[in-house]
Amino acid sequence: MLSYYSSLSAEVYDLDKPIGKSFGDVEFYRERLAGSEGRILEPASGTGRLLVPLIEDGLHIDGFDSSAEMLDICRAHCKERGLHPKLFEADMETFRIDVQYDAIILPAGTFQLLAGREQAIKALKNFRKHLAPGGRLLIDLYVPQGFEIDRPKTRTWQTKKGEVITLESKTVEVDWIKQYSVSHNRYEKWQGGKLIQTELERFPMRWYGVEEFKLLLGSQNFEDIIVSSNYEYGQYPKNAERAVTFEAIAHN
Numbered sequence: 001m002l003s004y005y006s007s008l009s010a011e012v013y014d015l016d017k018p019i020g021k022s023f024g025d026v027e028f029y030r031e032r033l034a035g036s037e038g039r040i041l042e043p044a045s046g047t048g049r050l051l052v053p054l055i056e057d058g059l060h061i062d063g064f065d066s067s068a069e070m071l072d073i074c075r076a077h078c079k080e081r082g083l084h085p086k087l088f089e090a091d092m093e094t095f096r097i098d099v100q101y102d103a104i105i106l107p108a109g110t111f112q113l114l115a116g117r118e119q120a121i122k123a124l125k126n127f128r129k130h131l132a133p134g135g136r137l138l139i140d141l142y143v144p145q146g147f148e149i150d151r152p153k154t155r156t157w158q159t160k161k162g163e164v165i166t167l168e169s170k171t172v173e174v175d176w177i178k179q180y181s182v183s184h185n186r187y188e189k190w191q192g193g194k195l196i197q198t199e200l201e202r203f204p205m206r207w208y209g210v211e212e213f214k215l216l217l218g219s220q221n222f223e224d225i226i227v228s229s230n231y232e233y234g235q236y237p238k239n240a241e242r243a244v245t246f247e248a249i250a251h252n
Helices: 007-016 025-033 051-056 068-080 117-129 210-219
Strands: 039-043 060-065 087-089 101-106 131-141 153-158 164-175 180-191 194-206 223-229 244-250
Touching (some): 007 180, 007 194, 025 101, 051 060, 060 068, 117 210, 210 223
Parallel strands (some): 039 060, 039 101, 060 087
Antiparallel strands (some): 131 244, 153 164, 223 244
16 A cells, blocks of 8 residues: 655655745745634644744644654654644544634645545534634645646655655646546655665645635635635735635634
């Protein structure tokens, strides 16, 4: 069975997207959450790229991830900075915690990792259940730019120990009707010219149209939906090249 965000994948994620690296989202979420005194939740918080700087801003943020390996790295980053957030292993559709949050945030397209429509709806229902009245849901989505089937792309990183990690990724399936793609990723770690670790990963992603996702949010009783593009608040997207952020309110 192919893995999903296991040890090499998590290590590459941390190398490629270190704490505080921003695509415009760190500044955007910092501004949108400024002044929040209640608790905030980041599902799929990964290795802490966004979570850590927001905690350092004084926000009270909990996080969870389905990958134990990602959480281990996140905990290490927090420990070295003297931070002690609540972090736990869980899935978006099924997590349970006895807290009602002021905000739930999903930056950088993490919601699209739920490749099945039923999964996505269950997750939205679950988010709604964990938001306090008037709480906000903020989700970033991306629209696909086109796919090259079975054409591998390779990237390389060097670790602090001098090891080399390579990633070969290729799209193996695109379903335009059900709106998802599947990529296969091969991670290899090399030391002194010898292969010391390898990992295969199946990586599905789902996409949505802008108005489609607004309707989906409305069907789960989210209201007052604001759409932003390229992390410019309230700017409706003009093309498919930018991140699209949805902000919605969970009223009574």
